[in-house]
Amino acid sequence: MADAHKVAAEYRASRVARLFLTYRLYILGTVSLVVFTLVAFGVYRLTAEVRYQDVLAALSNTSWVSIALAVLFTGLSFLALIFYDSNALDYIGRKLPFPSVAVTAFVAYAVGNTVGFGPLSGGAIRFRAYSRFGLSPGDVARVIAFVTLAFGLGLLSVSALATLVVAPRVAGILEIDAFWLRAIALLVLVALAGLLFVSRSGRSVGLGGLSLRLPDSRTSSRQFLVSACDIAASASVLYVLLPETHVGWPTFLAIYAVAIGFGVLSHVPAGLGVFEAVIMAGLSNVIGIDQLLGSLVLYRLIYYVLPLLLAIVLLLVVETRQLTMRPGFAEAAQLAGRLAPALISTLALVIGTMLIFSSVVPTPDTDLDFLSAYLPLPIVEAAHFLSSLLGLLLLVAARGLGQRLDGAWWVALAAACVAFAFAFLKAVAVFEAALLALFIVALLFNARAFDRHSSLLRHALGPMWLATIAVILIAAFIILLFVYRDTQYAHGLWWQFEFSEEAPRGLRALLGLAIAASAVALFSLLRPAHFRTQAPTPEDIERAVAITMRQDVADANLVRMGDKRLLFSPSGDAYIMYGIHGRSWIALGDPIGAKEEFPELVWQFVSAARAGGGRAAFYQISPALLSACTDVGLRAFKLGELALVDLSQFDLKSSRLANLRQSYNRGLRDGLAFSVVPAADVGAIVGDLRAISDRWLAHHNTKEKTFSLGAFDEAYVMSQPVAVVRLEGRIVAFATLMVTDTKAEATVDLMRFAPDAPKGAMDFLFVSMIEHLREAGYRQFNLGMAPLSGMARREAAPVWDRVGGTLFEHGERFYNFKGLRAFKSKFQPRWEPRYLAVSNGAGAALALMDVTFLIGGGVKGVISK
Structure with missing residues (x-):
């Protein structure tokens, strides 16, 4: 009886932890959204004296030499990032072909940098890629832990060293006492040196019953050089885009490292807004805000979007089968093809964001004059309004593309084709049309990768996807306020339809987006309560036996017990037995039957669990099912x-x-x-x-x-x-x-x-x-x-x-x-x-x-x- 009371007490004590775990993503999404909203309005107030035309002028004044240097440093940064994975694999004692490691790391960072920790992640890509080379989940987890820890420690060490060297300069910019800056930097360096000393021989340390093998001095020093090169190169991307300034590179490096750190800690996708706010707070008194904004926009495009587009182009080259015939590259080429859904999903997210942002910024006057000579106003207005909704549709489809749904593929293809036509009807947006054309070609070339038969509407968006969409819409709202800062709001703006009236057009597009996004959120959050499928009939059990x-x-x-539910493959030659408790749909062991049907049956089970508001899990599965x-x-x-x-x-x-x-x-x-x-x-x-x-x-x-x-x-x-x-x-x-x-x-x-x-x-x-x-x-x-x-x-x-x-x-x-x-x-x-x-x-x-x-x-x- 005493044991029963003890167990009951333990169960009651765990309810709070269970509730937190259950709603962890909702809490995290809400916190990220609140942080981003506060930062976004802080940025809006910081730019009170800046006008949209000033930012455009700053962008146009950036030389092509600066842009070329930024592209070069981006390449150097990504080269260093590839060696994160290479060092991690060496640390766990696994050797893989370098071309395959390079493809995996490049795609993982291209996706992870663009969307951050949220709906897509570099970790998921590494699991997909490295598991195909025979790495166990523990090995892949160690790789992810290594690169994550290496980046964090590298960022700490580089920022501390830079701050220690240029503390007076940074203190003057941030208006903080130089003594405290140096003290904090020195404390960080001492702690890192202590960690390096403890791990010099690759010893293992015990942590609460766990044994953790620390990297030896050779591995640590090699990884420090890689991290330093990565952070220095990525900081140089933004530095060369800045206008002429008396801020030295070491000073800028310290501020940049702090901005990256806050962006990561904020959990906002890609640190959007948080990174910009720290940079502007640190440099606004020495560089004009309008010039800073222009440089930050270019930095985002070059360091975040350009690698993603390059990965997509490389994917299309792979699909032409030119590389698959060359020894040493065939495996890497095939790997790139397997990662196509993640890349295309991320590109859908980027293009959807682009369509939404373009709906709240004005069209150049020359383009409007050209359109007014050939098109009636209603067509331009309709194309502008519908393009924004198509952007939202691509954001929703991005999740399904990442899951290889054929329904998402058709929705994304149709939306992209219509948006491609609207790009010329609303603003003669050639760059926008080019990106949409690339997206359409990527979809068509990789159509066979989206082979899971499922309707896009059956899959509600999770909390992190909803938070990401909310971040994008709030950013669009801030951009609208910034662009039309001098426009006096009046109710009549909603009903003004003229070629020259851009603010009303942006307001209407944002209102349509808000209504549509709210409908998507309500559909996802108010989905039917999780349901339990029917118990198996005697005929079902006989068939399974x-x-x-x-x-x-x-x-x-x-299965003879009859206490588990059954899910049969479409052919009836394989089945999964599972149980439901709470929101968990738990499959017991590997599927049973024809092995060639296992991948589709796994997807069928996961899809059914999600459609029923549940959480799919596979319990006691073998290594053969991990892929x-x-x-x-x-x-x-x-x-x-x-x-x-x-x-x-x-x-x-x-x-x-x-x-x-x-x-x-x-x-x-x-x-x-x-x-x-x-x-x-x-x-x-x-x-x-x-x-x-x-x-x-x-x-x-x-x-x-x-x-x-x-x-x-x-x-x-x-x-x-x-x-x-x-x-x-x-x-x-x-x-x-x-x-x-x-x-x-x-x-x-x-x-x-x-x-x-x-x-x-x-x-x-x-x-x-x-x-x-x-x-x-x-x-x-x-x-x-x-x-x-x-x-x-x-x-x-x-x-x-x-x-x-x-x-x-x-x-x-x-x-x-x-x-x-x-x-x-x-x-x-x-x-x-x-x-x-x-x-x-x-x-x-x-x-x-x-x-x-x-x-x-x-x-x-x-x-x-």
């Missing part, structure tokens, strides 16, 4: 390791199995006898088995489990062979066997023994089963998974390890998992990792909670054991 018996995974016989899960945007988290015994190599006479041999012989001396009862004959002994099971449950003060474990249901027990151990003719232990017709694998589910069974009866039972199955021609025996096995020295994702370790500590407590590793190791098995695949770390923690409740029979079942 028939598939199960034709394949090699013995655990698939858990399919990565392709649908899921991340893998290691759960433990599965113990597999090769029956052809199992020899009880071996010295390695001496302890098992002694246990087996002791059981024979004690009078134990083993036999396997065929499924057809189990009915005759099911009463004896029930009695043993009830006594076992009472002795262990526990209740039946479900989902990933079978319960003692007579129909379920009688559907499979049962291995029994008798003492003087009385059954004292039994285990239900799960097998398939292929004889590729066998395993056990229920394992129960009488409290008065001789010591070592379970060892005797397992050894006897393995010997029997080996003689019957089975190739492999599955001993089941050991939770947390192989995770103790994991270097990546310490937060996940702590959360997962805590949850699985409860899992072991409830399911008697403690000590399983030691017991299974006696059989000298081969250990194979098993994973949980879900969208993110918070989703993983929530999914594990829901798995606990599914197995334990809900909250009441967990509390009462």
Whole structure:
């Protein structure tokens, strides 16, 4: 009873954490939106004396030499960024072809820099790319952790060094005491030097039970040079675009590093607005705001948009098959093709933003004069208004493009084609039309990549996508206020329709965007509550059992319990069994059946979960399924390791199995006898088995489990062979066997023994089963998974390890998992990792909670054991 009260208290204490994890993305999105709004209005007030024409003049005054230098430094920065990944792979001891690493890193940074941490990320691209080269999820996580930490530490060290050198100059610009600037910079450098000293030999340090291997001096110094080159080159991109100024490069580097840091910490996509605000706050008293704004606009275009466009062009070159015939480049070319959806999705986001921003800025007078000579005003007004809505439509379609939806592809293609025509009708926008043409060509050349049949309307936008769209619309509103700062607002502006009246046209476009975006947000946020699909019918179970018996995974016989829902592939040759608890749709293990249908079935399950307002998760999946899960945007988290015994190599006479041999012989001396009862004959002994099971449950003060474990249901027990151990003719232990017709694998589910069974009866039972199955021609025996096995020295994702370790500590407590590793190791098995695949770390923690409740029979079942 005390244990039950303790568990109940722990559950109540975890409710706050669970609520935070559930709504973490909504909270983060809201915070980012609030931060951006405050910063955006701060920038608007900073530019109170600046006019739109001044910014255009500053842009036109930028020399082509400065632009060429900015492009050169952008190339140098991205070259350094590629070596982040190269060093990370070297750090974890994995070697990959450099062209493939270069393609992956370039695409990851081109996408990640443009959209920031939000809807698309460089981390997801690395999971998709590196997993195809055989890297485990842990390896990829270590790569991501390395590049993230390397950038952060590099940014700290470079900014601290620059600040230490030019503290008086920076202090004068920021109006801060130079002493405190130098003190802070020195403190940062001392801390970094201490870290470098501690890690000089590549030693491992313990952090709360975790072991983290620090990079050695060679790796650290090499990465510092790479980080310094990256930050110096990216800072030079903006520096060469600035007008002539007496601000030295070291001073500017310190301010730039601080601006980048605040942009990253703000969690606003691409640091939009936050970066600009810090730069303007630091340099506005030495450089004109209008010139600063012009330089910042060019910086964003060159450093953020240009690499993305270059990646798209390279993708189109790859599609012409010119590179695939050259040795050394074929693999990289194929990899670029696989990353096409992420690139095209990001380009859709950029072009949608461009269409929205262009709807709130004035059209050049020469273009308006040209249009007025050939087109009636209603056509120009309609093209202008509809172009903004098409921009919003492309923002919505961008998510579906990233998920390879054919519906999103058709919507994006149609929207881009119409917007291409409108670009000439509204403003003779040649640059805009060129980008749309590139986008259309990229869609057409990569049409086969968007092969998932799904309607765009079925998929509601998540909180981070909604926050990103809100950021873009707020930015458009600030731009509108800035451009028409001197226009006096009046109600009559809404009804003014003239070629020369640009402010009313922008107001109407923004109003239409606000209404349409609100409708999208309401549709996404007020989607139907998550629903539960129907339980399987007897016919469904019979159909699933028939598939199960034709394949090699013995655990698939858990479908016989009938407690899990079933999702069949369109052909009916494969299925997924899953359970629902809360918002979690949890698939148990890999799909069962025809392997060629697994990728589409994984997508079918994820799509169904999202359409039902749920969170898709795959529990205890094998490494073979990771690629399919990565392709649908899921991340893998290691759960433990599965113990597999090769029956052809199992020899009880071996010295390695001496302890098992002694246990087996002791059981024979004690009078134990083993036999396997065929499924057809189990009915005759099911009463004896029930009695043993009830006594076992009472002795262990526990209740039946479900989902990933079978319960003692007579129909379920009688559907499979049962291995029994008798003492003087009385059954004292039994285990239900799960097998398939292929004889590729066998395993056990229920394992129960009488409290008065001789010591070592379970060892005797397992050894006897393995010997029997080996003689019957089975190739492999599955001993089941050991939770947390192989995770103790994991270097990546310490937060996940702590959360997962805590949850699985409860899992072991409830399911008697403690000590399983030691017991299974006696059989000298081969250990194979098993994973949980879900969208993110918070989703993983929530999914594990829901798995606990599914197995334990809900909250009441967990509390009462």
